[in-house]
Every structure is written in structure tokens, then in C-alpha cells.
Amino acid sequence: MLENKITFEEIKSKLDIGETLEGCGIETLPYLPIAQKRLICENIVENCIEEIDGMKFADPIKKDIAINISLIRFYTNIDADLDDLCEYGIMDYIINKISKEYWYICDIVEQLIENELNVHNSLVGMLNRKITELIERIPKEDAIKQIVDNLPEMINRCNPESLSFISQAIGWNNGIQPNRQQKRKAAKENKATE
DSSP: SSSSOEEEEHHHHHHHHOOOGGGGGOOOOOOOOOOHHHHHHHHHHHHHEETTTTEEEEEHHHHHHHHHHHHHHHHEEOOHHHHHHHHHHHHHHHHHTTTTHHHHHHHHHHHHHHHHHHHHSSSSHHHHHHHHHHHHHHHHHHHHHHHHHHHHHHHSOHHHHHHHHHHHTTTTTTOOOOOOHHHHHHHHHHHHHH
């Protein structure tokens, strides 16, 4: 970022007396470090992607505004409203002055948006979010232990008719007899514990 800030009013007053944009005091940086450009691009992407009903979409108008504001903020010494800069052709002047940087940022932003949308909106992305949501709902070990510890007390509080209904609903004592394999397994387990 450049230090000697200039306002739109200062630029406009110079243009009104016949100055060109070259002589209005606008300064631009020809290059920013890659790390800073990365932060700029990530911020632009974050500001232009919206999520609707679990799907992500890129808003092209928000993207254009975010790119232009980033260019003004990080590459120039201008402190002004974007609409004023566009109306007077100052934004086009800035883009022409830093065209390589502008196109680099535009390309990276497009790739980041495409990657974000492809991953988020893919079937794998949706399944991953749903599985994560399901895992978060599964009780943790402490909660399960508390339920198991409280189970006898909960059963004791139930009236006999409720217990009978529950046992019928889940198939306990419904005359279902274990098969031979189950009987043998139970017999082996009993011998092993004796």
C-alpha cells in the first residue's frame, strides 16, 4: 500500500482544470509479493461466494467489485469510492497501469472460485458434510456412559405395562427361541466362564 493518499476530489479538481490522469498524482505499485496476492485473492473469493440451500454460487458482481476495491486499496494511493473511479475512467486507467497484476489476480480468483464450487457442490463434498454432521450428532463416550449408568434407574421408573409394551415392540420374550448355533455358542460361553 502506498502512503501518500489522494482523494477523488483532488483527482477531479485536477481533471477539471485540464490535467490528464498521468498528472493527477495517482501512484500505482507495479508488483506485490505472491504471499500478499494470495491473501488478496482468497479475500476476494470469500466475499463473492454465497451459499444457498447447501450449494455454493459465485456472484459475478460481488467478484468484480471485490477485485476493483482490492486493486485500489493495495496497488494505488487513492482513497475514493469505486463508483466515482469507474465513472471518470480512473479504474480503467489503474487497470491499464497494472495490467499484468490485474490479469494474474483475475485468473487466480477464477481458479479458486472454480475449485471451491467444484469441491463444495460435488457429491463427495455433500456426502462428506452430511457424514460430518451425523458424526457430530452421535453421543460421545461420556454421554453414552451416562445413558448406560442411568438405564437401570430409567427402567425401574417405568410402569410394568410400559415395559411389557417395549419388550413386545422390540421382540423380547415373544416366544422367539434361539436357534442351535445360538444355543451352542451360549453353552460354550457358559463353560468358559465356569
